[in-house]
Each structure stands twice: as structure tokens, then as C-alpha cells.
Amino acid sequence: MPRKSLVPTAVVPLGDCAAYIEFADKLDLEVNALVQRLAAAVHARKLPWMRDVVPALGGIALHYDPDHPQVHGDALEAAAIVVQECLGEGSDESEPAARTLEVPVCYEREFAPDIDEVAKQAKLSVDEVAARHAAGEYRVLMIGFAPGHAYMGGLDEKLAVPRRATPRALVAPGAVAIANEQTVVYPYAIPGGWSVIGRTPLTVFDAGRSEPSLFATGDRVRFRAITADEFVAFQK
Numbered sequence: 001m002p003r004k005s006l007v008p009t010a011v012v013p014l015g016d017c018a019a020y021i022e023f024a025d026k027l028d029l030e031v032n033a034l035v036q037r038l039a040a041a042v043h044a045r046k047l048p049w050m051r052d053v054v055p056a057l058g059g060i061a062l063h064y065d066p067d068h069p070q071v072h073g074d075a076l077e078a079a080a081i082v083v084q085e086c087l088g089e090g091s092d093e094s095e096p097a098a099r100t101l102e103v104p105v106c107y108e109r110e111f112a113p114d115i116d117e118v119a120k121q122a123k124l125s126v127d128e129v130a131a132r133h134a135a136g137e138y139r140v141l142m143i144g145f146a147p148g149h150a151y152m153g154g155l156d157e158k159l160a161v162p163r164r165a166t167p168r169a170l171v172a173p174g175a176v177a178i179a180n181e182q183t184v185v186y187p188y189a190i191p192g193g194w195s196v197i198g199r200t201p202l203t204v205f206d207a208g209r210s211e212p213s214l215f216a217t218g219d220r221v222r223f224r225a226i227t228a229d230e231f232v233a234f235q236k
Contacts, residue, residue: 024058148187148205167193
């Protein structure tokens with residue numbers, strides 16, 4: 001089958017200093033991979049007026065300095081031209097180099113308040129829910145909603161349950177949750193509406209680290225089941 005190509009469907013200004021260029025309004029893993037490559041190509045140009053390039057599920061956000069002399073007073077148009085130039089150059093069809101991270105997760109009920117409900121919805125046992133989740137190979141599709149909050153694709157279709165009807169006001173840091181076709185790891189205590197099926201003892205986000213976020217866009221992630229005792233040992 002022919003490879004997909006990226007065609008902008010919308011350009012949305014995000015205030016005076018940023019814009020979002022959309023290529024798909026629904027999750028498409030192939031489009032997402034191409035968006036990540038496009039973001040890397042734009043970033044590699046190291047344009048002095050481009051402050052940041054942030055890949056999302058189906059587009060990229062471009063943050064720029066609207067007053068920089070190189071953009072001649074129209075940074076949005078300049079950003080769109082750069083994107084079109086990078087699209088015209090094409091992209092390397094080989095998979096870009098990516099980190100592979102192993103994340104320990106305790107799926108026991110004290111760390112997994114929604115695992116029984118997920119098992120009921122999926123018509124699986126609790127052990128099968130944990131086993132299917134840990135067997136997956138995931139890719140970080142984007143960082144969003146909160147700093148360090150990684151959305152990952154690759155969830156077993158049997159676990160693709162909808163979001164919770166009632167979100168929680170606070171989800172524990174390190175909580176591993178699922179919804180629809182994705183999984184996430186909450187970076188710190190924040191509100192959330194996904195079903196929590198486990199928790200990692202790792203510190204997902206620490207502003208004091210040289211790389212604050214454990215995850216980055218494009219990372220490959222594997223989850224490894226651990227016991228409650230191992231969870232406690234990790235934190236000592």
C-alpha cells in the first residue's frame with residue numbers, strides 16, 4: 001500500500017506567538033509517526049525565531065517570536081512556509097532512532113482501583129487485563145494535557161474501554177491508566193478520567209532533573225509487572 005502523505009487541513013493561531021497546523025482530527029498512527037518526523041525536521045533547522053516545535057496526535061504546534069526581524073512581521077506565514085518546505089523535502093522512510101523504556105507497574109488492586117471494572121467491561125479476568133497490558137509494545141504519541149503526561153498508542157484492542165463516566169478530582173502520581181486505544185502514566189497528582197489499572201514507582205516527572213520528563217515523543221515503552229513488595233522496595 002502507498003504511504004500516506006501529510007496535507008494540512010487547518011492552521012489555527014494559538015494567540016500571538018504560536019500556531020497549530022493540523023493534518024488529522026482523529027488518531028491515525030501512521031499520520032502521527034509522520035508528524036513526529038516533520039516536527040524533527042522543522043526543529044533541526046534551528047531557526048532563531050522558532051522557539052519550540054511540539055508534535056501532537058495529528059499535527060504540530062509551532063511557537064515563534066513574532067517580532068524577530070527574520071520573519072518580517074508575519075511569523076505565522078513564515079512558519080507555514082517552513083513546514084511546507086519540510087514537507088516538500090519528504091522524509092526518511094526508515095524508522096527514526098528511539099529510546100526503549102521499561103516501566104515497572106504493580107497491577108495489584110491496591111494500586112489499580114479500576115481493574116475489576118475494566119475486567120468486567122472487557123470480559124476478561126483481572127490477571128488477563130494485567131497480562132495483556134504488560135504484553136503490549138507502546139509508542140509515545142505525544143506529550144500533552146500536563147508536563148510529562150505521555151499518551152501512548154499500542155493498547156490491546158480488548159482493553160480499549162471508554163473513559164470513566166465520572167473523572168477523579170485527583171489521580172495518584174505514577175498511576176497507569178487506559179482509555180479507548182491508548183494508555184497513559186500520570187506524571188504527578190492531577191485530575192483524570194481514565195481507568196487506573198496499575199501504578200509505577202518511578203518518578204515520571206521531576207522539574208529538577210536535566211530531562212524533567214521520563215518520557216519523550218517517539219519513545220518505545222514496555223511495562224513490566226511487579227508485586228506490591230517490589231513497588232515498595234523501588235521507593236526506598
